[in-house]
Amino acid sequence: MNNKPKVGLFVTCLVDLYRPNVGFAAIALLEKSGCEVVVPETQTCCGQPAFNNGDRASTIKIAKQTIEAFSGFDYIVAPSGSCAGMLKHHYPELLMDQTQWSDRASEFATRVFELTCFLVDIMSIDLSQTRFDSSVTYHDSCSGLRELNIKAQPRQLLGNIDGVSLNEMEDTEVCCGFGGTFCVKFPEISERMVSDKVALVEQSGADVLTGGDLGCLLNISGRLNRMASPIRVYHVAEILAGMIDEPAIGEPTSTNTQP
Amino acid sequence: MNARESILCRVRAACGRASETTPNVATSTDLSSGGIQNRARLLAEFPESVRQRLSNPQPMTQPKKPERSTDELIRQMEAVQISVVRLQSTADVVAAVDWYLQDQGIEGELTVAPSLNALEWSAQTRFGPASGKESTSVTTAVAAVAETGSIAFASDEQTPTTLNFLPENHIVVLHESQIVERIEDVWTQIRSMPAIPRAVNLVTGPSRTGDIEQTIEIGAHGPKRMHVMLVAAN
Amino acid sequence: MEAKSIQFKRNAVEALDDPNLQAALKFAKDGFIGKRTAAVAQLPEWNSIRNDVRVMKNHVLDNLDHYLLAYEAAVLANGGVVHWAQTPEEATDIIATICTDMNAKTVAKGKSMVGEEVDLNAALEKAGVVPIETDLGEYIIQLADEPPSHIIAPAIHKTKEQVTGLFHEHHRQYGLHEKITDRAGLVAEARQVLREKFLTADVGITGANFLVAETGQHVLVTNEGNGDLSSVLPDTHIVIAGIEKVVPNLDDASALLRLLARSATGQHFSNYTSFISGPRRAGDTDGPKRFHVVLVDNKRTEMLGNELRDMLRCFRCGACLNHCPVYGSVGGHAYGWVYSGPMGAVVSPVMIGLENAPDLPHACTLNGRCSEVCPMSIPLPSLLRRHRQATFERQLVSNASRYGLTFWAALATRPRLYQLFTQSVIILLSRLGRRRGYFKRLPLAGGWTRSRDLPAPQGKSTFMALYRQRRQSL
Numbered sequence: 001m002n003n004k005p006k007v008g009l010f011v012t013c014l015v016d017l018y019r020p021n022v023g024f025a026a027i028a029l030l031e032k033s034g035c036e037v038v039v040p041e042t043q044t045c046c047g048q049p050a051f052n053n054g055d056r057a058s059t060i061k062i063a064k065q066t067i068e069a070f071s072g073f074d075y076i077v078a079p080s081g082s083c084a085g086m087l088k089h090h091y092p093e094l095l096m097d098q099t100q101w102s103d104r105a106s107e108f109a110t111r112v113f114e115l116t117c118f119l120v121d122i123m124s125i126d127l128s129q130t131r132f133d134s135s136v137t138y139h140d141s142c143s144g145l146r147e148l149n150i151k152a153q154p155r156q157l158l159g160n161i162d163g164v165s166l167n168e169m170e171d172t173e174v175c176c177g178f179g180g181t182f183c184v185k186f187p188e189i190s191e192r193m194v195s196d197k198v199a200l201v202e203q204s205g206a207d208v209l210t211g212g213d214l215g216c217l218l219n220i221s222g223r224l225n226r227m228a229s230p231i232r233v234y235h236v237a238e239i240l241a242g243m244i245d246e247p248a249i250g251e252p253t254s255t256n257t258q259p
Numbered sequence: 260m261n262a263r264e265s266i267l268c269r270v271r272a273a274c275g276r277a278s279e280t281t282p283n284v285a286t287s288t289d290l291s292s293g294g295i296q297n298r299a300r301l302l303a304e305f306p307e308s309v310r311q312r313l314s315n316p317q318p319m320t321q322p323k324k325p326e327r328s329t330d331e332l333i334r335q336m337e338a339v340q341i342s343v344v345r346l347q348s349t350a351d352v353v354a355a356v357d358w359y360l361q362d363q364g365i366e367g368e369l370t371v372a373p374s375l376n377a378l379e380w381s382a383q384t385r386f387g388p389a390s391g392k393e394s395t396s397v398t399t400a401v402a403a404v405a406e407t408g409s410i411a412f413a414s415d416e417q418t419p420t421t422l423n424f425l426p427e428n429h430i431v432v433l434h435e436s437q438i439v440e441r442i443e444d445v446w447t448q449i450r451s452m453p454a455i456p457r458a459v460n461l462v463t464g465p466s467r468t469g470d471i472e473q474t475i476e477i478g479a480h481g482p483k484r485m486h487v488m489l490v491a492a493n
Numbered sequence: 494m495e496a497k498s499i500q501f502k503r504n505a506v507e508a509l510d511d512p513n514l515q516a517a518l519k520f521a522k523d524g525f526i527g528k529r530t531a532a533v534a535q536l537p538e539w540n541s542i543r544n545d546v547r548v549m550k551n552h553v554l555d556n557l558d559h560y561l562l563a564y565e566a567a568v569l570a571n572g573g574v575v576h577w578a579q580t581p582e583e584a585t586d587i588i589a590t591i592c593t594d595m596n597a598k599t600v601a602k603g604k605s606m607v608g609e610e611v612d613l614n615a616a617l618e619k620a621g622v623v624p625i626e627t628d629l630g631e632y633i634i635q636l637a638d639e640p641p642s643h644i645i646a647p648a649i650h651k652t653k654e655q656v657t658g659l660f661h662e663h664h665r666q667y668g669l670h671e672k673i674t675d676r677a678g679l680v681a682e683a684r685q686v687l688r689e690k691f692l693t694a695d696v697g698i699t700g701a702n703f704l705v706a707e708t709g710q711h712v713l714v715t716n717e718g719n720g721d722l723s724s725v726l727p728d729t730h731i732v733i734a735g736i737e738k739v740v741p742n743l744d745d746a747s748a749l750l751r752l753l754a755r756s757a758t759g760q761h762f763s764n765y766t767s768f769i770s771g772p773r774r775a776g777d778t779d780g781p782k783r784f785h786v787v788l789v790d791n792k793r794t795e796m797l798g799n800e801l802r803d804m805l806r807c808f809r810c811g812a813c814l815n816h817c818p819v820y821g822s823v824g825g826h827a828y829g830w831v832y833s834g835p836m837g838a839v840v841s842p843v844m845i846g847l848e849n850a851p852d853l854p855h856a857c858t859l860n861g862r863c864s865e866v867c868p869m870s871i872p873l874p875s876l877l878r879r880h881r882q883a884t885f886e887r888q889l890v891s892n893a894s895r896y897g898l899t900f901w902a903a904l905a906t907r908p909r910l911y912q913l914f915t916q917s918v919i920i921l922l923s924r925l926g927r928r929r930g931y932f933k934r935l936p937l938a939g940g941w942t943r944s945r946d947l948p949a950p951q952g953k954s955t956f957m958a959l960y961r962q963r964r965q966s967l
Contacts, residue, residue, distance in 0.1 A: 011956050017915055018948065020956035039960050042908040050902050052859060052878065053894070054885030058902035065906060142860035175818045179858025184940030185894070186856055188506050191944035192822040193858075222945030225931050250948035252930035263577040266736065266790045270558040273798030282562070298566040305559045308552065309741075313563055313707055316744035319549070320541040322751070335761070388779040391692050407762040416776040420725045424718050442750065446743040455571065455708050457780050458725065459768040466718040467764055468680060470630035470646060472517070472653050473524035476680040479629055480687065481718025481765065 005123075007035040008073035010066070010087065010112075012080045013045035014214040015235075019249065022214060025241035026079045026115055032241075033123035035075075042069040046083040051090060052180050063091045064101065067108045075122070076112045079237045080213050081144015084114040089147055114144055115237055116212060120153040130242045133163035137206035138236070139197070139220065140173045141213035154212055154236050161240065169204035171197075178219035194223045201231060208248075210236045221250040316443070324440045328405040332438050333489075335408025339464030340477065341485045348490060352432055353378050355488055356397055363484065365428055367394030374399045374417035375432060388419035389426055396422040397430045401459075402448055403487075406441045409463040410487070413449065413456040420458045429465075429482040435492040494612055494640050498829030498841055498850035505856070508823040517650050518824055521643070525815035528759025529866070536755065546748050547870045550806040553740060554797060560706045560739045561788065567709025571771030573784035578611075584789045585616030588698065588731055591785055592622045595729055597695035603713065603720035604628035605700030606644055606809055607733050607789055609831040610844065613698070624698075625690045627719040629683050636663045642825030642833065645757050645811040650824050653679070687719070697723035697781065701734040702808065703749060704786075707742035710770040711786070714753065714763045721767050730772075730781040736788050737805040743768070749808060752868035756810040792843050800879050804839050806869040813863035813873060819856055828853060835863040835873045842880055851889040854880035915955050923953045 007030050015022045023039075030037045047062035066087065070076045078084040088109045095105040119125045136158060144150040158164050177183060177193025184190075197220055201209050209224070209231055211217050221233035232248035247253055260268070267281050282304035284297055302310055311317070325331035333343050346355055352375070360369075370393040373386045389396055398418055402411040410431055414420040423429060439445060442461070449459060466481030477483055497504065508514055533539050553560055565575045578584035584607075592600060600617060602608065602624050614635075617624045626635040630648035634641055636659045641647030648656075656679055661672045667686050673679050699720045701711035711732050713720040724730045740746050746768075754760040773780035796805055814820045814834030825833035829850070830841045838853040854877045863873045884890050885898075904911045926932045926949035934942050941947050952959070 013915075016956040017919060018950045020954065020959050021951055023956040023960070039957070041912075041957065041961075044905045044908050044911045047905070050898060050905070052881065053855075053890070053898055054878070054881035054883070055898055055902060056882050056885075058898075058906065061906045062902070065908070069908075142858070142862070146861035146865055173862070175858050175860035175862065177818070177858065179860070181894070182855070182858045184938070186502070186505065186819075187940040187943050188509050189819055189822050189856070190940075192509055193818050194945060196818075218948050219945065221948050222931065222941070225946040225948070226944065246951060247930060250931045250946060252928055261577070262579045262583055262790075265579055266577050266788070266794060267558045267561070269790070269794035270561070270736075270797060273794055273802075274555055274557065276558075279558075281558075284566075298563070298570055301562060301566050305563070306556065309556045309559045309563075312552070312741040312745075313560075316742050317549075319545045319744060319748045320538050321748075322536060322538050339764070391688065409762055409766070414777060414780060415774070416778055419777070419779045420721070421779045424721050424725065442747040443744050446747070449743070454774070455710065455770055457571075457769065457771060457774050457777060458721075459710075460721065461762070461766040461768075462764065463760075463762045463766070464764050466716070468629045468717050469524070469758065470628070470633065470648055471651075471656055471676050471679055473520045473646065473649070474676055476676050478684065479680055479717035479719070480627065480684060480691075480722055 004034060004036045005074045007037050007075045007077050008070045009037055009039045010043060010046070010070070010076055010078035010083060011039060012078055012083045012214065014218070015079060018218065019214055019235060021243055021246045022079050022235040022237050025235070025237040025243045026077070028241040028243065029115065029119060029125065029237060030077060033119055033125040035123065038073070040069040046086040048082065048086050048180055051086065056094070060094050063094055063105070067091065067104060070108065074111065075118065076108070077115055077118045078112070079115045079235065081114045081141050081148050081150050082213050082215065084112055085143040085147035088112040114148055114150055114212065116154040116157055117148060117150055120156055127157060127160040127240060130240065131162045132239050132242070132244065134208045135165045135167050135206045136208045136210055136239070137167050137169045137201060137204040138172065139176060139209060139211040139216060141211055141216045142175050144212055145173055150212060157240050158236070167204045167206040169200045171200055176216045176220050178215045180215065183219060194219055198223045198227060198229070202229060207231065209233045210239055212236050217249055225250045321441055321443065322406060325405045328438045328440055329435060331405040332403055332408060335405065336487060339408050341408065341464055341487055343487045343489055346488050346490045349378065349432070352488055353380055356430060359430065359486055360395065363428070365395055368392060369395045369397065370422060370426065371396070372398040372418045372422055389421040391425050393426050395428040395430065396426040397432065398422045399432050400437065402437050402439050402445045403433050404439055404442055404445060404461070407463055409461040411445045412460045412462065413452070414458040415456055420460065423460050423462060424481045427478070427482055428484045428486070430486045430488065432488050432490065434490045494831065496830045496841070496845040496849055498845060498853055501827060501829060501850070501852040501856060504827035504829055505823040508827045513652050513655060514650050514824050517652050518821060521646065521649050521815065522821050525759065529756060529812060529815070532755040532759040532761060536751070542748055542751055543868055543870060546752060546868070547806065549740070549745050549748070550869065554737070554802060554805055557736065557739070557797065560741060561736060563706040564704050564709060564739050567706065568771065568786055571709045573709070573771040573786060576785060576787045578787055579790045581611035581791055584611045584733065584787050584791070585613055587787050588613060588733065589616050589620035589622070591729065591731060592617065592696050593620050595695055597622050597729070599623045599625060599690065599694045600696045600698055601691050601694035601723040601727060602626050602631070603697070603699035603715065603723040604631045604647065605698070605733055606831065607700055607735050608698065609641060610791060611733070611789065613733065625687070625694065627687050627691065627723055628715070629680065629717060632683060632687065633659060640826065640831055643811060643814055644809050644832065650826065691722045691726050694727045696729045696731060697727040698731045698733065699723050701732050701738055702753065703746045704734055704739040705743055705746055705768065706739055708768070708770060710768040712746055713767045713769060714750070714765070716758070716764040718765050721765055724769055725780055728781055729783040729785070731785045731787065733787045733789060736790055736793050753808060753810055756812040756866070756868045796843055801839065801843065801876055803871050804876055806871055807836055808869060809836070810868060812866045812868065816862045816866045818860065818862070819858070835877070839873060839876045839880065847880065847883055847887065848889060851884050854884065912955065912957050916958050919950050919955050920953055922950050
């Protein structure tokens, strides 16, 4: 019991608000891979809304708070490439000039992983008991792809699940138009980008769209829904954990059960 | 402070060297009055790393050498629409030009680079730069680069630059011995010349443009046809 | 040109609704990206060259004064004249004076982005000199009286039919009466009209892709050959170039050239890559009799001294534009000035003032595809974030977004308050939308819901609240 790696789950604000199921799926997967998982209560958000809108001072405060909250864990794992990239790459950059923090941020960064990378590159997980009978297409979220090289890991994990067939869409590495606050600041441009993405998702012929970042998935699912598309959207952690009893993202609740 | 000095001051300030001053070395506009020597004096004022880089190229990654330069050159030239014919000797050039012009149905005036005037051209052949009226030029080159399929021309009175650009058809007499592997090899040659030629043109195919709907059209401003006569090495 | 970057949002909306532009952008996307990918794949040394070149350019920037002086001395030795210009006005004054001193009537111009940047054509016209753009794309937009919409393909926003119309309208003076509808015919028509201009121009003005300090040469890269004709035919040749264009030696220039054509057009090498220096030499029978170089600062030294220094490695290949999904949606004109796309969003706010282009650094999803393809390894998203920081600090963003951000940051730095707040928001949202699963409209979320539904939260509780409950029940 004691030699289990101790993982602090960085929930991410969107999972916290919109899709708790992803957080529980992440816990299930991490525990299954042999980790002990704790969710520190003093976490909020990784700080990207402030960072990407130029509020450096607030971002630095949030960065320090997050580093504090996750001291004492062997690993910090997030079900998001974008937030993990923020913790891993941008925190050290932001705190570079602060003597008492720069080493700490760099050391912290070495312990940060995105969920699917962690499950493939650090741990190993047996998904042979999981089943998901669907054709799936995977959207590569930009930050995860380009800051953390997430590409093969989620596909490898999906490939280990019985019943999944992967239908790659064209231009899977092209941005969906979410971009955090971009999508509300430039709604018309964002609409064009998400429309292009949705067209490619539909061309792929898959029944399910999945990905590793809830922001992108909310964006694409919102557009699919508006276009009355039957394609269902799940975070990749939900599929990998077999936790797909919940309505897909943007679907109505069919029963009154509490998650 | 004049613009030159202001800019140089700002550069030094931006590089954290605000206390340095511009070397007071007069530079000349006239080669004969010792411009080159003054340049050497100027260089002596620079840090070692800069001096090094100005006089000796530093090793940089280069693409690997082709196994057979001639084959690679021909492959590259054909890929950029340069047609190639192989000749046994320079003595075959005049006949090969006639044959090419007939074969392609090219009419009009011919201008030949003075570098080729020892060949047996017809009596009315014109030598010298292009004026814009001639349909075809025949020129020589200083090198051809297997890496890119480029032909390198250096300007002088024997090989005027206009011949490479004004006529619609450009025929180049190239010797197999002039083939080099990579772009840098051309510079080795240029550096060994007594003075830098006014223009060194690396030409890699007939003129083209993609400016209308990103679709390539041949013959925008320069030659529409480029034809190489590759003369075998003895 | 007058900068219209302040209206980026309006420009963008108009661009999205312009069917000609959208058709033209489709051609661009299909052409550039695939060709570049293939060309890069054929050079296994790509990343290694990219790294060497970054190191080399950084060394040049650290020693920019020395390399500029070495270049100047070499140009002088070749018999040329070097001018230095701090501002666009200084640059255009120098060039206009050279032209009027020569009694020049017409100028043949090769494509130059610095020329666009300093608004050279307007200054020449004011001085009574007629500038004629000779790059086909530049010529088309000169007829249309528009700025370039792409740094290497200035008329990328025009369809063939629009070019047909422009030639029909403007070439009547040269005896053209019918409408030319095929591409080859249009290219031939431009060739014929511009050939005459080349042969009669008094002055040729070109840009420079690189300035070689070793030899005093400037490097001119084109596919059409118009730059070479502009530089060899007129009696006077003027080069206008930014001070960052200098490279130490010919081998360094060669390494850059290996990256340039592949990044720009997906060619291994551009058709005409010319290394030109000074006026004609003794014995030469062609070439210009006088040669001038104008070195332009225009805020480059400012960038050299601040966090945007990396941007000075840019050699204007256009790969970031071609791979930018925002550029691909709205085209270049929406950016409102001569530079567009990711590199434009970094450079324009410096050159025309951040207050005149506050939206440009924000009009980006930070997806990072631009820096992934940038041959000069410029961290474009980071540079855009620097600008964003300045817009925030200088209060150039809307009050709504400023206050919103401040409020959010106050919550995000107080975890307990944050969790109380998020939990109450979720209770509210789930009452409103959970049964349906999504919102078609929601107050304050109009930007989102105009084109997509907003998925409703999964349940009545945040993850943190549920997690706490679960732990307590254990």
